Structures are given as C-alpha cells and as structure tokens.
Amino acid sequence: MSHENHENYQDIENLAQEGHLPTGSQLRIRIDGEYYLIDDPIVTGRQLLNLADRNPVEEHLIYYLTPAGVLEDLSLEEKIDLRTHGVERFLTFNSDRSFRFELDSTRQDWGAPQITEPTLRKLAGVPDNYRVWLERRGTEDELLKPGQSVPLTGAGVERFYTGTDATTAGSVPQALPEADTRYLRDHQLSFTLVQHGNQAGVIFENYPIPSGALDMSQADLLVLLPPGYPDNGPDMFYLHPWVRMAQSGNWPERADQAFQFGDRDWQRWSRHNNVWRPGVDGIWTVLRRVDAALRAVPCAA
Numbered sequence: 001m002s003h004e005n006h007e008n009y010q011d012i013e014n015l016a017q018e019g020h021l022p023t024g025s026q027l028r029i030r031i032d033g034e035y036y037l038i039d040d041p042i043v044t045g046r047q048l049l050n051l052a053d054r055n056p057v058e059e060h061l062i063y064y065l066t067p068a069g070v071l072e073d074l075s076l077e078e079k080i081d082l083r084t085h086g087v088e089r090f091l092t093f094n095s096d097r098s099f100r101f102e103l104d105s106t107r108q109d110w111g112a113p114q115i116t117e118p119t120l121r122k123l124a125g126v127p128d129n130y131r132v133w134l135e136r137r138g139t140e141d142e143l144l145k146p147g148q149s150v151p152l153t154g155a156g157v158e159r160f161y162t163g164t165d166a167t168t169a170g171s172v173p174q175a176l177p178e179a180d181t182r183y184l185r186d187h188q189l190s191f192t193l194v195q196h197g198n199q200a201g202v203i204f205e206n207y208p209i210p211s212g213a214l215d216m217s218q219a220d221l222l223v224l225l226p227p228g229y230p231d232n233g234p235d236m237f238y239l240h241p242w243v244r245m246a247q248s249g250n251w252p253e254r255a256d257q258a259f260q261f262g263d264r265d266w267q268r269w270s271r272h273n274n275v276w277r278p279g280v281d282g283i284w285t286v287l288r289r290v291d292a293a294l295r296a297v298p299c300a301a
Contacts, residue, residue, distance in 0.1 A: 045074040099152040180283040233276030238266035
C-alpha cells in the first residue's frame with residue numbers, strides 16, 4: 001500500500017460515479033477525504049484503518065459508501081474485493097458502536113451519535129436546493145435547518161427524507177405504496193383512496209391549513225395520483241370547501257378554478273411539480289409541497 005500519487009492507479013470513486021468497476025489491482029481510494037494507493041484490491045477493515053493511521057484500530061469503525069448512497073460497515077477482519085462491490089469511498093469513526101437511521105426509506109448505519117443536515121443531503125445525493133425533514137409521529141415533521149446536527153441516540157430508528165418544497169404558479173394506482181401507507185399511519189393522517197372514472201385520488205379529511213392568511217384552519221385535501229405513481233409524481237392539489245384570502249375575501253392566486261371529482265367541485269390550486277425522483281419521493285413530498293404552497297399565501301392582497 002502507498003500514499004503517493006501514481007498515474008497508473010485507477011480511481012475507484014471516479015469509476016463508481018461513471019457506473020464502472022475497476023479492472024486492475026492498483027487502485028486509488030479515498031478514506032475520510034484523504035487519497036491512498038493500494039496494490040491489492042482485496043483488503044480488510046483492519047488494513048484500511050492501519051493505512052489511514054486510525055489507531056488503535058480496535059477503537060475505530062470503518063464504512064464503505066456505495067454509489068447509491070448506502071453506507072455498509074466493514075469489520076476488522078472482513079475482506080472486501082474492491083473490483084466487485086462498487087465501493088465509492090470509505091469513512092471512519094472513533095467509536096465502538098454503530099447507530100442506525102433511515103434516509104429516503106433506505107436503512108443506513110453511522111458511526112457517530114449524531115449526524116448533520118449537510119451530511120444527510122450528501123448521502124442522499126441531492127442538490128443544495130433540497131431540504132431534509134426528520135419524521136415526527138403524531139405531529140408535523142421537523143424541517144432541518146442548514147448545518148443542523150441531529151442526535152441518533154433516541155428510542156427507535158430516526159427516519160429522514162429529502163425533497164424540495166418549491167412550488168410553481170402507466171395505470172391508475174389501486175393502492176398506496178407501502179412506504180406511503182407507513183408514513184401516513186405513523187403521522188396519524190387518515191386518508192381515503194378514491195377512484196372516479198379513470199382517475200385515482202387520495203382524500204385527507206380536515207387537513208390542517210398552516211397559513212393564517214386563509215379564512216379556514218382546515219379543509220379536505222385531494223391529491224390525484226397520476227398513472228404510474230409512485231414513479232410519476234402528482235401535480236396540482238385541490239381543497240374542499242373552497243378557501244379565500246382572510247382579509248380581502250378574494251380567491252388566492254391561481255386557485256379560482258373548479259375541478260369536479262366524485263360528487264364535489266374542488267378548488268384547484270395550480271401549483272405544479274417540476275421535480276420528482278422515482279423510488280425516493282412519495283406522499284410525504286406531496287404534503288410538504290402542499291404545506292409550502294399554503295404558507296406562501298400572502299396575508300394581505
């Protein structure tokens with residue numbers, strides 16, 4: 001093993017980001033931001049900790065990060081073949097225990113009792129304009145502040161999800177995905193899956209309206225599920241009864257058109273979804289965008 005630069009070594013991080021595996025035995029790897037050269041692609045956790053001078057190695061943990069953003073722990077004597085695992089890079093922790101959490105419905109292991117909001121965004125592979133929420137059962141999820149640190153030592157597994165709350169002015173699903181159902185159950189949000197013609201929608205009765213700018217504190221919320229959901233994301237949302245601006249009595253901007261679904265004329269809120277990540281986004285993403293749109297209504301108009 002070596003710590004010197006050499007042009008004949010393949011960089012496993014660059015290869016992983018391009019979707020390729022290394023083919024040779026001389027590899028360039030990254031451990032905690034530092035680059036190292038190795039001449040044997042089959043290594044143990046102990047060898048990597050020694051290479052990075054993490055001593056005593058028995059007091060450290062080492063993880064490898066895959067291109068999918070999943071962290072996997074590597075025990076001291078466990079061997080890993082870097083030509084077959086699709087490893088992107090390694091992280092070490094001076095710790096004797098591992099902490100578990102979920103990020104965008106994917107289980108993760110972590111070697112420290114806390115984790116930061118930038119680290120969660122990096123693990124999720126999302127751009128800077130995305131936000132991170134911590135699930136809270138029975139209450140509104142916590143939007144993490146930029147740079148915020150979150151402890152992982154509480155009872156149960158902390159669940160985080162990412163998304164953007166920005167809004168702008170296949171076949172019909174027969175049931176919600178399991179991840180959606182679990183999220184709604186954990187948050188004690190009652191819902192009804194309704195079909196009208198060839199359209200399917202989820203109705204949330206008495207959904208809280210978080211903005212004092214409107215003349216109601218709750219209304220029924222309708223979210224239409226497009227063909228192919230959850231691979232395709234919902235677009236607009238709909239309220240019943242209709243809500244007005246509290247001070248002026250006018251309709252909110254781009255919320256003055258009716259949409260007939262079932263036996264009701266719903267108030268259409270024309271707030272379009274520009275970004276949707278199949279396999280990552282879900283009903284939680286939709287509800288955060290609804291909340292953001294309702295909060296964005298000005299108090300006076």
